[in-house]
Amino acid sequence: MSPRKDEAEPAGVDFPKLMRRRFVWLVTLAVGLLASVIVAVLVGTLGPIGPGIPEYITFSEALGAIFGLEGDWPAYYSNIFWDVRIPRVLLAAAVGAALACAGTAMQAVFRNPMADPYIVGVSSGASVGAVVAGLSGFATVAVLGALITPALAFTTALLTVFVVYYLGVVGGKVYVNTLLLSGVAVAAFLGAVVSVLIYFSGQQYHRIIFWLLGSLSLASWSAVAVVAIAAAIGIVLVFISSRDMNALLLGEETAHNLGVDPEGLKTLMLVVAAVMTAAAVAFTGVIGFVGLIIPHMVRLVVGADHRVLVPAATLSGAIFLIWTDTIARTVIAPMELPVGIITALCGGPFFLYLLRRNRLAGEV
Amino acid sequence: MRLDVRALSYSFGDKKVLKGVSFEVRPGEFMGLMGPNGSGKTTLLRCVMNYLTPPEDAISIDGAEIRSIPPETLARTFAVVPQSSSTDFTFSAYDIVMMGRLPHRKNRFAGPSRADADAVRGAMDRTGTWALASRPFFALSGGERQRVIIARAVAQHPEALLLDEPTVYLDINGQLEVMDLIKSLNREEGITVISVLHDVNMAARYCDRIALLSNGRLEAMGPPAEVLTPGVIQSVYGVEVAVRRDPFTNAVYVMPRSTATPAPRHGRRVHVLCGGGVGGPIMKALLDAGYGVSTGVLNVLDSDFENAKDLHIPTVPEAPFAVVGDAAHEENLRLVRESEAVVVGPFPVGPGNFRNLEAAEHALRSGKRVIVIAPAGLSAIDFVGGKASAAIKGLISSGAIEVKNLGEALERLQGTGG
CATH class of the missing domain: 3.40.1190.20 (Ribokinase)
Structure with missing residues (x-):
């Protein structure tokens, strides 16, 4: 900017360039998400891309079926796309976005890059509800049954978070360390309850395990609607708190000194993250690692400023879960794997790699 | 900015930390807060920031009761520089200084504006930290970090700086750098400074007035030459000192003597x-x-x-x-x-x-x-x-x-x- 040529401009930050770069990141990710949705819809056991089991169909057949054109393909093609594939991809996007966004918020609240959305007991709480629903036989009731499990899981998840939160709050102040430990303790207790229930579950065993490992196979438009609405509201609330979370990462006192109410912020973020996560978990079971790895990974690329981290992580979470679920439903076609297994298989080693890399770089 | 503290008491449970402290800070003043460890200095600063809620009517700014001032307004009045700052997250120095613009945002949706960027640039130029802007905060040295935190405080465009032992973890070069910077902000920009200081000579050299706390009470208050006398220091810190004038600055200069107990008198x-x-x-x-x-x-x-x-x-x-x-x-x-x-x-x-x-x-x-x-x-x-x-x-x-x-x-x- 300076016309002087004789002395080098000292290292600084070009603000417009910084903003442009962030904008480019977000636009790239948004386009990537859109492309992922489109491509993933076309990938599958029935589709122009995929394992070809039971059969390949052509692009024009697929597009024709999706857009309801007249053609000489079976009518169920259209049903498969509109009742199964499309809601499933959209649910993956909504759940991935919700988990990554909630994970980002939790890492800020706990000021710990190792925190995840399940840290306050959402997963263990939801598991108890889901297992009870599965065992009680409610889940098999026609029509209503499909909603009983999510409803019960959602309720027990929020109840658990409420208990953990209550244990972590003393005199109106949220003590994150106490919260963390109560989360661990409550999760351990409920984990034992779930184990007992599974032990005596008999025939239901396989179903329950499938739910616990996380799967998007029960996707439906009502699931998409519920998770998308919860995620959308949550993402907006987390995004408008992003500058406050930046300040919180330097400590609660610093946040206060910069005009932020740390108690209000922590409580809001805990509630928002818990509701988003509970909504996702209720329909899909416990999908691990998305909420932990994605914020972490995105932070390495775009930096820790939540103004860009929150939207970037949210979009990345959506893309990540769309593709891991695509792998889950195609890799052993016509069977499918719980997506939680794929996320853990991808996420675990990658996380260790990051951990190791940061150790060597002197971080964390 | 005029700060009034009237009969401020504060307790943690049964432990009384501040016991009826009263003083005022005048606009443009450089005020030192001193006292032994545990005398209540940091608690006093936290009460002034309303981080610890003081009793009603104990603290006011320009006549306004501190508890009635919204946090964002308070953050435009006071900028705080803590003893040290650290984070596990990879913020750049620029990100850290930009946080100082938080109390000036128009609404919760607003990101940093061009005006914020200009304020950050100005603050980083003023503090000599612009060259550090894109470096990760955690990778900076103690002195550099402290200067970046002061840049953040400057970017807040505050009326007063509150500092809690800003030089405690710095070497002698860093100490002088930071204190000279604060002094020049005080002199040139007219920013009121209230700083907890441990080093009596640092305090004597930079402060217009010193408030000396002891065991939660205000023991002495006034210009360094009046407060830093051997008698007062002996009674507050329990250390014998000699007081001189610095030959170059004419500031009061305090020299501690050995605390070893002398051998008993034998009359020779x-x-x-x-x-x-x-x-x-x-x-x-x-x-x-x-x-x-x-x-x-x-x-x-x-x-x-x-x-x-x-x-x-x-x-x-x-x-x-x-x-x-x-x-x-x-x-x-x-x-x-x-x-x-x-x-x-x-x-x-x-x-x-x-x-x-x-x-x-x-x-x-x-x-x-x-x-x-x-x-x-x-x-x-x-x-x-x-x-x-x-x-x-x-x-x-x-x-x-x-x-x-x-x-x-x-x-x-x-x-x-x-």
């Missing part, structure tokens, strides 16, 4: 002939060894005169720069006769104080032991054209004990004493 008395500052260590060592001490003639303003005064040692004063008069000389001889031994320090001898050497000769003649701490080269202290060297050699040849240093002098005193 040593007379010290000295001047120009060489007597300080001799007097202190003799006192610590339990001797009674007196000194020869010293001109008022001589640093040994100040030393003797600080140590409450009887001395024979003479007018500044004057030649030792007869009255003073007689008094000197009287003190010599009352002593068991005389120590002659390696003091510079000029026409004015030559008679101190005559007092040593008098001591020898009256059978006192005389110990001469001889300097490496006699000519270095001889400002009377060889007369002093001759006199000292004369002392030695007539039976004075020659030693090389203070330690040896003490050994000779003790060894052949009793």
Whole structure:
């Protein structure tokens, strides 16, 4: 900017360039998400891309079926796309976005890059509800049954978070360390309850395990609607708190000194993250690692400023879960794997790699 | 910005940390908050920031009750610089300074604006941190980090800075850099400064006024020269100190003395002939060894005169720069006769104080032991054209004990004493 040529401009930050770069990141990710949705819809056991089991169909057949054109393909093609594939991809996007966004918020609240959305007991709480629903036989009731499990899981998840939160709050102040430990303790207790229930579950065993490992196979438009609405509201609330979370990462006192109410912020973020996560978990079971790895990974690329981290992580979470679920439903076609297994298989080693890399770089 | 603190008390549970502290800070002032660890300084700062909620009507800013001020408004009035800052997250120095713009945002949806960017640039230029802007905050040195935090405070465009021991983790170079920066913000931008400081000399050098807290009470308040007296420091910190003026800044300068307990008094008395500052260590060592001490003639303003005064040692004063008069000389001889031994320090001898050497000769003649701490080269202290060297050699040849240093002098005193 300076016309002087004789002395080098000292290292600084070009603000417009910084903003442009962030904008480019977000636009790239948004386009990537859109492309992922489109491509993933076309990938599958029935589709122009995929394992070809039971059969390949052509692009024009697929597009024709999706857009309801007249053609000489079976009518169920259209049903498969509109009742199964499309809601499933959209649910993956909504759940991935919700988990990554909630994970980002939790890492800020706990000021710990190792925190995840399940840290306050959402997963263990939801598991108890889901297992009870599965065992009680409610889940098999026609029509209503499909909603009983999510409803019960959602309720027990929020109840658990409420208990953990209550244990972590003393005199109106949220003590994150106490919260963390109560989360661990409550999760351990409920984990034992779930184990007992599974032990005596008999025939239901396989179903329950499938739910616990996380799967998007029960996707439906009502699931998409519920998770998308919860995620959308949550993402907006987390995004408008992003500058406050930046300040919180330097400590609660610093946040206060910069005009932020740390108690209000922590409580809001805990509630928002818990509701988003509970909504996702209720329909899909416990999908691990998305909420932990994605914020972490995105932070390495775009930096820790939540103004860009929150939207970037949210979009990345959506893309990540769309593709891991695509792998889950195609890799052993016509069977499918719980997506939680794929996320853990991808996420675990990658996380260790990051951990190791940061150790060597002197971080964390 | 005018800060009023009225009868502020604060307790953590049963423990009263502040007990009715009252003072005011005037606009543009550099105010130091001092006191021993646990005296309530940090608690006081936290109350001022309403981070710890003070009792109603205890603290007000420009007449407005602090608890009624919204946090964002408070953050536009005060910017806080803590002792140190760290984070596990990879913020750049620029991100950290940009956080200072948080209290100025238009609404919760607003990101940083061009105006915010300009404020950040200005603050980082002002603090010499612009070159660090894109570096990760955690990778900076302690001094660089502290300057970045001060840049954040400047970017807040506050009316006052609140600092909690801003230099405590810095080396001496970093300390001066940071304090000079704060002082220039205070002088040039008119930003009021309220700073907790541990180092009394730092406080004396930079503060307009000092509030000294002790055990939750305001012990003293005023300009450094009034607050930092040996008596006040002794009562608050329990440390004996000597207070001087810094020769270059004329600021009050506090020197702690050894906290070692002196040996019990044994009634033996040593007379010290000295001047120009060489007597300080001799007097202190003799006192610590339990001797009674007196000194020869010293001109008022001589640093040994100040030393003797600080140590409450009887001395024979003479007018500044004057030649030792007869009255003073007689008094000197009287003190010599009352002593068991005389120590002659390696003091510079000029026409004015030559008679101190005559007092040593008098001591020898009256059978006192005389110990001469001889300097490496006699000519270095001889400002009377060889007369002093001759006199000292004369002392030695007539039976004075020659030693090389203070330690040896003490050994000779003790060894052949009793």
